[in-house]
Amino acid sequence: MKLKDILSPFTAWKHVVKEPVTIKDPQSREGAERYRGFHKNDIESCIGCGTCEDICQNEAIDLVPVDGIETKDGDSGLRPMIDYGRCCWCALCVDVCTTNSLSLSNHFTWVDEDPDAFRFIPGVDKKAWDNEEKGWKKPEPNYELYGTERVHMPELHAEDRDKSFIEFVTGYSKQQAEEEADRCVECGICTATCPAHMGIPEYIKAIRNDDLEEGLRILYETNPLPEICGRICTHKCEDVCSIGHKGDPLSIRWLKRYIADQNPSEKYKEILNAGNVENNGKKVAIIGSGPSGLSAAYYLALTGYDCTIYEKLPEAGGMMRYGIPEYRLPYDQIDKDINYILSLGVKIEYNVNIGTDITLDKLKSDYDAVFAGTGLHLGRSTRIPGSDHKDVFFATDLLREISLGKEIQVSEKIVVIGGGNVAMDITRSLARLQNNKFGKVDVTATSLESEDIMPADREEVVESREEKAIIDPGWGPTSIEIENDKIKGLHVQKCLSVFDESGRFSPKFDEKDTKFFEADMIVESIGQGMDIEYINPETRDQIEFDPRGRIVVDEYFQTGAKWLFIGGDIIQGPDVIHGIANGHKAAIGIDKFINQDG
Amino acid sequence: MKNKLFKITEDRSQFPEKNADGKIDIDLSSHKYLKLWQGPQHPGITGNMALELTVLGDEVMHCETHVGYLHRGFEKLMERRKYIQCFPIVCRVAVPEPDFNEYCFASAMEELAGIEIPEMAKWLRTLVLEMSRLQSYLMWIGGQSGAFGSGIIGQWANYLRDLVLDRFEELTGGRIYHMYQLPGGVRGLLPDGFKERMEETLQTIEKFMGDIDKVMFNNAVFKKRSVGIGYIDPAWINKFGITGPNARAAGVAKDVRKDYPYLKYADLDFDAIVGKDSDIYTRADVRRKDLLLSIDLIRQIFAKMPEKGDIKAKTPNVLHWKVPKGETYSRAECTRGEYGYYMVSDGTEYPRRINVRGPSYTHAIALLEKMIINTNIADVAGLMVSLHTYPPEIER
Ligand SMILES: Cc1cc2nc3c(=O)[nH]c(=O)nc-3n(C[C@H](O)[C@H](O)[C@H](O)COP(=O)(O)OP(=O)(O)OC[C@H]3O[C@@H](n4cnc5c(N)ncnc54)[C@H](O)[C@@H]3O)c2cc1C
Ligand code: SF4
Ligand code: SF4
Numbered sequence: 001m002k003l004k005d006i007l008s009p010f011t012a013w014k015h016v017v018k019e020p021v022t023i024k025d026p027q028s029r030e031g032a033e034r035y036r037g038f039h040k041n042d043i044e045s046c047i048g049c050g051t052c053e054d055i056c057q058n059e060a061i062d063l064v065p066v067d068g069i070e071t072k073d074g075d076s077g078l079r080p081m082i083d084y085g086r087c088c089w090c091a092l093c094v095d096v097c098t099t100n101s102l103s104l105s106n107h108f109t110w111v112d113e114d115p116d117a118f119r120f121i122p123g124v125d126k127k128a129w130d131n132e133e134k135g136w137k138k139p140e141p142n143y144e145l146y147g148t149e150r151v152h153m154p155e156l157h158a159e160d161r162d163k164s165f166i167e168f169v170t171g172y173s174k175q176q177a178e179e180e181a182d183r184c185v186e187c188g189i190c191t192a193t194c195p196a197h198m199g200i201p202e203y204i205k206a207i208r209n210d211d212l213e214e215g216l217r218i219l220y221e222t223n224p225l226p227e228i229c230g231r232i233c234t235h236k237c238e239d240v241c242s243i244g245h246k247g248d249p250l251s252i253r254w255l256k257r258y259i260a261d262q263n264p265s266e267k268y269k270e271i272l273n274a275g276n277v278e279n280n281g282k283k284v285a286i287i288g289s290g291p292s293g294l295s296a297a298y299y300l301a302l303t304g305y306d307c308t309i310y311e312k313l314p315e316a317g318g319m320m321r322y323g324i325p326e327y328r329l330p331y332d333q334i335d336k337d338i339n340y341i342l343s344l345g346v347k348i349e350y351n352v353n354i355g356t357d358i359t360l361d362k363l364k365s366d367y368d369a370v371f372a373g374t375g376l377h378l379g380r381s382t383r384i385p386g387s388d389h390k391d392v393f394f395a396t397d398l399l400r401e402i403s404l405g406k407e408i409q410v411s412e413k414i415v416v417i418g419g420g421n422v423a424m425d426i427t428r429s430l431a432r433l434q435n436n437k438f439g440k441v442d443v444t445a446t447s448l449e450s451e452d453i454m455p456a457d458r459e460e461v462v463e464s465r466e467e468k469a470i471i472d473p474g475w476g477p478t479s480i481e482i483e484n485d486k487i488k489g490l491h492v493q494k495c496l497s498v499f500d501e502s503g504r505f506s507p508k509f510d511e512k513d514t515k516f517f518e519a520d521m522i523v524e525s526i527g528q529g530m531d532i533e534y535i536n537p538e539t540r541d542q543i544e545f546d547p548r549g550r551i552v553v554d555e556y557f558q559t560g561a562k563w564l565f566i567g568g569d570i571i572q573g574p575d576v577i578h579g580i581a582n583g584h585k586a587a588i589g590i591d592k593f594i595n596q597d598g
Numbered sequence: 599m600k601n602k603l604f605k606i607t608e609d610r611s612q613f614p615e616k617n618a619d620g621k622i623d624i625d626l627s628s629h630k631y632l633k634l635w636q637g638p639q640h641p642g643i644t645g646n647m648a649l650e651l652t653v654l655g656d657e658v659m660h661c662e663t664h665v666g667y668l669h670r671g672f673e674k675l676m677e678r679r680k681y682i683q684c685f686p687i688v689c690r691v692a693v694p695e696p697d698f699n700e701y702c703f704a705s706a707m708e709e710l711a712g713i714e715i716p717e718m719a720k721w722l723r724t725l726v727l728e729m730s731r732l733q734s735y736l737m738w739i740g741g742q743s744g745a746f747g748s749g750i751i752g753q754w755a756n757y758l759r760d761l762v763l764d765r766f767e768e769l770t771g772g773r774i775y776h777m778y779q780l781p782g783g784v785r786g787l788l789p790d791g792f793k794e795r796m797e798e799t800l801q802t803i804e805k806f807m808g809d810i811d812k813v814m815f816n817n818a819v820f821k822k823r824s825v826g827i828g829y830i831d832p833a834w835i836n837k838f839g840i841t842g843p844n845a846r847a848a849g850v851a852k853d854v855r856k857d858y859p860y861l862k863y864a865d866l867d868f869d870a871i872v873g874k875d876s877d878i879y880t881r882a883d884v885r886r887k888d889l890l891l892s893i894d895l896i897r898q899i900f901a902k903m904p905e906k907g908d909i910k911a912k913t914p915n916v917l918h919w920k921v922p923k924g925e926t927y928s929r930a931e932c933t934r935g936e937y938g939y940y941m942v943s944d945g946t947e948y949p950r951r952i953n954v955r956g957p958s959y960t961h962a963i964a965l966l967e968k969m970i971i972n973t974n975i976a977d978v979a980g981l982m983v984s985l986h987t988y989p990p991e992i993e994r
Contacts, residue, residue, distance in 0.1 A: 005818040012750050012813045021757040032764075033789060036771040054917060057683030090686035090777045095785070096917070104771075136771045139786050142908045145682070146915035182915045208918065 031106030036089045036136045038107045039082050041123035043069070046101040048076035049187035049242040052093035055145075060086035061093060066124050073193045074240030084110075084118035091136045096145050098185060098242035104136040105129035148247025151180040153254050158466035163435045165326040169231070169254075174210075177258040180251050181207040183243055190237035190252060195572075196222045196581040200237055200252055207255055213271045215259035220272055223580050224298040224341055225291055225320075227333040230257025232324055234575040260336075268340050275344070280304035282594050285367040287354045287534070290318025291576045292373030292568030294338060295583025296590070297346045303591055307346045310363075312353040314404070318375055319569075320576060322400040323422070325429045355534025364539075364563055369590045371557075372535075373568035373579060376528035382417060386480025387524065391487050395426035395525035402429060410437055411521035415490045417477050418525030419447020424460040426523055431469045441468040444517055448495045448507055450474040472517075476509050480522060489518040530570045539564065556589025557582055565590055613654065624652055624660055631659065636978055638667040644741065644982060645693075645989035647962065653975055661970045663963050669993040676952045681707060681781065682916035684949065689775045691954055692991040694737050697730035698932040699954070700779035702939035705860070706928035707781045710921050710943050711913070718907025719783035724861040725899050726769070726778055727930065728892045732803070733762040734933040735889040738986050742882055743814050745980040746823045751814050754806050761799045768792060781919075783910030793900050800893050807890065815883065824878035828969060828981045832876065838968075839960040842935025844985055847884045848876035854931035866898050878984040885933070885986070918947050934958060934986045956991025963992065 023029060031037050043066075053061040063078035071077030080093070080102070094102050102122070107129035112118065123130070154176075155161075156168040172180065186201040194200065199218045206215035219226040233253050241249030269275050282305050286293045289311040297307040315321055317334045342348065352358060354372075363370050379394025381387050391409070395418065401408045410433045416423050427445040434441050445464070447454055451473045454461065461471055475492035482488065494513035500506040532551075535543070542561040544552040550571075553559055557567040567582030614622045614630075624631055637648035646667035652660040672691055676684045688703040689696030701723060708715060715723075736759040740752030763773040768789050770776035778785050814820055832848040834840060845852040853870035855863045871887045873880035913919065923945035929938040935957030942951040966985060973981055 005816050005821060008812040008816040009814075009819075011809065015750075015754075015809075021754075032767040032771065034769075034771040034786060035767060036777075051917070055682060057679055057686060088686055088775070089772070091771065092682065092686065139909065143783075143785070143910045145913075146917065147912070182918070185915070185917055205918075208920075 027109055031108050031134065033106070033134050034136055035104070035106035035108065035134070036091045037105045038110065038127065038129050039087075039093075039122040040103050040105050040127075040130055040132070040135070041080065041121075042099075042101040043079060043123035044101075045099045045245075046079055046097075046123070047074055047099055047189065047242060047245070048078035048080075049098050049185070049189050050076070050078070050080075051096050051098050051185045051187055051242065052080050052102055054186070055092045055096045056087075057090075057092075058086040058088055060084075060088075064121065066121060071192075073236070074189060074242075076189065076192065079121055079124060081119060081121045084120075085115075092145075094136055095138050095143075096185075097138065098187070099245040100138055103138075105132040106134040107132060144247075146185060146243070147179070147183040148243060150183075150248035150251055151176045153251065158463075158468075161327065162441070162467040163432060165429075165432060167231075167330045168327055171261055172251075172254055172258045174262075177207050177255060178210070181205075181255055184250055185242060187242050189240050189242050190250075193240045194237045195578045196584065198222045198237075198256075203259060204250070204252070204255055207259065212259050212262045213267075216263045216268070216271050219256060219259060222584065223577075224295055225337045225576065225580060226256055226260040227337045228291070228320055228329060229577060229580070230254070230260050231333065232320070232329050233577050236577070265336050265340060269343065274302070277302060277304050277344070279306060279345075282306065283308070283367045284590055284594075285310065285363040285370045287363075287370065287372040288318060288374040288568070289316035289338075289348060290373050290375050290568055291320060291579035292583040292586075293318070293371065294341055295580040296371045296373070296565075296567070296587045297583075298341045298344070299584050299587035300590060301341070301344045301346050303587070305591075308367075309346065309348040310352045310354050310358065311348055311350050312357075313400075314350050316348055316350075318373075319377075319396075322403045323396055323425070325399065325402070325425050327428070327432070328425070353534075360534055360536055360539060360564075368594045369563050369565065371565045371567065371583070371586050371590065372570075373566070373583065374530070374532065374534070374570065376530050376569045376574060378529040378531050379524065380527045380529055381524055382477055382526060384477050384479050386482050386487070387522075389480060389482055389487055389522075391520065392480065392522045392524065395422050395523050396528055398426055398523065399429065408433070409521065410434055411519075412438055412442060413489075413519045414443040414521045414523065415517045415519040416443065416445040416523045416525055417447070417490070418445065418523075419449045419454040419456055419473055420525065420527075421456050421460055423447065423525035424456045424464055426525055427469045427471075428460075428464050428467055430523070431464070431467050444470040444472055444519075446471075446475045446477070446490075446492060446517065447473045448476050448498050450495070453498065475515060476507055478514075481516070487520050487522060489516050490522060491516055528569075528574075532570070535564075554589075555585070556592065557586040558589050558593065562593065565593075613657075614659075622659060626652075630654060634975070638664070641744075641979075643979070643989075644962075644987050647989040647992070649966075649970070649978065649982075651970075651975070651978070656975045658970050658973045658975065658978065661967050663967055665963070665989060665992050667993075668990050672994045673952050673954060676949050678948065680917070680947050681919050681921060681949060684952070685780060686775075686777055689777055690990075691994050692932075692937075692956060692988050693774065694988060695730050695734045695932050695934075695937075696775050696777075697726050697779065698930050698937040699939075700776070701727060701861075701930050702928045702937060702954075703941075703952075704779045704781045705930075706926050706939045706941035707921055708911075709926045709928060710924050710941065711919075712922070713782060713911050713913060715783045715911050716908040718787070718904060719909050719911070720861045721899060721903035722784045722788070722909065723779055724863065724866075725896065725903070726766075726776065726784075727861070728895045728899065729762055729766060731933050732889060732892045732896070733759045733766070735885055735892070736762065736803070738885065738933065738983070739810065739814070739882075739889070741983045742885075742980070743820065745983045746820055748814065748817075748820070751810055754810065758803050758806055761802060765792070765796050765799055768795070780910065781916070782913040783908070785909070787906075787909060796896065796900070800896060804890075804893060807886070811886075815886065821879060823977065823980060824882060824984070825875075826877050826879075827977060828878040828881075828973075828984050830876045830965070830969070834965070834968075838965050840935070840965060841957050841960075842931065842933065842986075843871075843881055843884045843888060844935065844961055844965075846871060847873040847881040849874055852935075854929050854936050858929065860930060862899070862902075865902060866895055868895060868898075878980060881984050881986075888933070920945060920947050921949070929955075932957065934961065934988070937991075954991065954994045956988070956994070958985075958987040958989065959992050961985040962987035962989065 161168040494510040568579040637643040648664040688699040740755035743751035770778035921943040938955035940953040
């Protein structure tokens with residue numbers, strides 16, 4: 001033992017004259033810039049997807065309804081409520097939040113005598129830290145808990161596709177589909193928005209589990225046309241997909257296609273466990289073999305009804321076959337979906353025009369109920385001077401002729417009036433035909449709407465241009481110039497705005513800013529109208545029409561003439577998935593109607 | 599009191615004879631023995647566990663350890679949690695050193711999933727593991743000196759530890775449970791000015807370590823109570839699975855950082871700290887030097903780490919991450935020795951089995967029960983702290 005060891009501990013005394021190291025009032029100490037303190041939520045950007053609730057291992061988060069926040073497309077209307085009796089401030093909820101609305105402030109002291117106060121809805125229940133900038137936010141950059149970038153869908157290059165009508169989107173491989181499916185957070189925001197309320201997160205999960213038969217079963221619960229929808233659906237689901245708030249929305253449509261593509265049609269019956277339905281002896285007539293008619297027939301057949309579809313054209317599918325071009329939706333895929341429906345005993349009478357060949361009355365007396373999904377097939381005209389010339393066509397007429405395999409008129413210089421998807425379809429179809437006929441493309445599409453508000457999908461515009469069509473939006477047509485009975489071109493004037501303040505269609509033009517598109521053929525693609533001539537006056541009297549002339553139906557698509565149900569484009573949409581949803585709902589309505597009657 | 603400080607005379611004439619196997623027969627009805635419970639609530643215990651001591655006079659004749667007071671069922675709980683949901687749980691397995699749990703859990707998952715984390719994340723993980731070591735030793739040093747009656751070191755060390763926790767708060771958003779090493783990487787880059795503030799903290803610690811050297815290590819009382827006491831025979835090291843400073847103080851250079859270099863340790867310049875005498879004093883000294891080594895390593899890390907870089911690798915969606923089927927063992931050197939996670943995945947979204955190897959398991963049970971025999975009751979606490987054990991990691 002050294003003397004030093006006895007003396008040296010006394011050096012501790014020097015601290016007596018030093019400042020104490022303890023903080024006297026820890027209450028006023030500020031948390032660090034990144035401190036994980038109390039929750040904040042930007043209630044406007046939160047969409048109530050519940051992903052925060054999902055990840056929380058403490059079940060500290062509950063999504064609850066909040067006064068003043070409405071449920072709408074892309075917003076469940078719920079907001080997270082946090083229970084500080086459970087929370088461990090891991091901030092995984094913040095990191096996973098799909099909208100980045102959730103964060104933690106750096107506040108960490110909260111005194112209250114009411115224990116329930118510590119269960120609160122951040123952003124709704126006002127707190128002292130609501131405006132505190134400091135605190136935990138999702139780390140940036142390149143820090144994500146799930147993929148925010150879409151797996152690229154392989155496509156044919158423009159030069160490989162611009163002469164033919166072969167399908168140019170080639171479909172996901174297994175690995176690609178699984179990688180894309182992995183991004184889903186299973187919030188179900190998409191399901192709520194999908195008109196058919198498809199079990200989207202569920203079938204995406206089936207892809208992850210590589211159980212594509214289960215995937216197919218889920219698809220058919222709400223949609224008997226998955227090959228078709230997997231290709232051309234307007235995918236309202238993707239518009240609201242919560243991943244879209246900070247990245248690319250899920251490729252929901254392509255994933256649906258992947259499931260349908262991977263299941264061979266021979267196995268459908270076995271997978272879907274169909275074919276054991278007992279006929280219930282009731283008969284339903286369906287007018288039109290578009291998506292609404294097919295969907296109604298499918299769900300009715302599953303319930304045991306004897307269904308007959310009457311179709312005025314030689315093949316089934318309605319606008320899906322006679323409108324949508326083959327390069328987007330190949331006929332064999334339409335056939336795959338429709339043949340399966342027919343295999344359940346649904347009959348189709350082709351080339352029968354209800355109203356002329358058979359009257360609606362006859363159907364009424366021969367069947368227990370009638371569903372009509374006759375669509376919008378009458379082209380609408382701009383009615384500008386010259387629009388009655390023989391070289392002015394409706395887009396839908398031309399598209400139908402193409403599908404029927406007929407040769408249509410294709411001139412060297414064509415102008416298409418319209419900025420929607422139908423306009424893009426005819427533009428791209430004509431571009432292909434021109435390319436074949438003349439070895440070059442000279443088709444221009446022009447619309448009232450400027451490029452940023454054009455109704456066509458962005459990718460349609462981009463792809464049209466890749467195929468060398470010209471898209472020149474923002475012009476209002478004024479007249480078609482005709483010389484010696486030949487079209488010379490289209491006069492247009494600058495369109496300044498399309499809608500007024502209240503959102504009503506009321507275009508404003510700059511008459512001085514004009515332009516002339518040279519052309520020898522013009523196609524109008526500004527919308528379609530319904531043709532319900534087949535509904536006789538007596539039945540018409542029973543049906544209610546709204547002030548704008550549209551047919552009024554109840555939630556089951558039942559009209560005032562109780563035996564007559566109407567759905568599809570005439571009522572809602574216009575798109576395939578609304579038709580499918582309508583047909584399904586109408587099938588349920590028809591079943592109710594017939595059972596109550598009998 | 600008077601002479602005792604410098605001279606302890608032993609009178610063992612009253613003590614029972616040992617049997618041939620070295621054990622003694624304890625007959626409680628002889629009234630010579632007393633049963634004494636140290637713990638489960640006791641300042642001399644490093645957490646909640648109990649030592650059931652049988653003493654004769656003031657000497658321990660027999661000890662049985664009792665654990666179970668802290669059992670939270672973490673391992674079982676994890677089998678019912680998705681992997682990402684285990685992440686906020688694992689740090690809670692060992693309160694004073696959450697980061698080793700985070701690291702072992704994440705790296706086991708990454709290994710099974712075949713994920714390589716970015717360079718930057720590796721450096722930051724190495725940094726927090728050393729910061730964690732630093733604050734853990736600071737907590738220990740207060741306990742060690744406190745167990746031998748000196749309160750002052752604990753006061754200083756707690757202050758110093760708080761400074762490190764301040765840095766943790768800046769970097770990770772939390773003081774105790776950092777939840778920073780997420781599977782795939784880490785959750786943040788260094789905040790602005792962090793290195794400077796850390797350097798300031800390191801200098802403060804170094805300054806106080808000088809004082810601690812004088813007041814604790816060059817202290818007649820501490821030496822008297824720690825030199826030659828609590829001897830660990832090097833032959834026991836492998837037999838009992840002794841690791842960390844407990845092994846190194848016995849001259850066995852076991853250090854996972856050196857033996858199986860992980861993260862960026864291969865790029866750092868250091869040697870495993872070893873001692874010779876294998877008593878309480880030597881173990882304390884090895885830890886003191888290891889603490890200073892951590893300071894050095896943190897400086898090396900700052901000098902060598904890149905300025906920029908990604909903090910997280912691309913991983914599957916954490917909400918349904920299916921870790922590929924397989925099993926692995928991932929380890930790291932914590933202040934108490936080898937920390938490890940044995941992870942089994944059956945290819946689902948939930949771990950099939952996770953087993954945590956906390957070094958305290960061997961140190962605080964089998965080893966302690968062996969070493970404690972013939973220890974003075976007053977030295978039991980000091981002996982236990984000298985093994986640096988944490989009951990929470992014994993019972994997961
Ligand atoms: C060019 C074009 C592209 C489109 N692209 C898409 C797209 O990408 N995605 C999408 O979702 N939607 C698209 N649509 C819209 C979609 O095709 C329609 O919304 C959908 O087909 C409407 O379904 P429906 O059941 O109402 O009737 P339709 O599909 O219009 O079918 C009605 C059927 O009824 C038949 N019919 C009509 N009257 C009678 C009668 N009196 N007797 C017997 N049969 C009759 C018709 O021949 C037709 O087959 C597109 C439409 C067009 C024109
Ligand atoms: S994850 Fe974000 S957007 Fe979704 S409910 Fe929670 S706070 Fe709202
Ligand atoms: S697809 Fe998108 S919206 Fe639908 S459940 Fe998945 S993440 Fe949510």
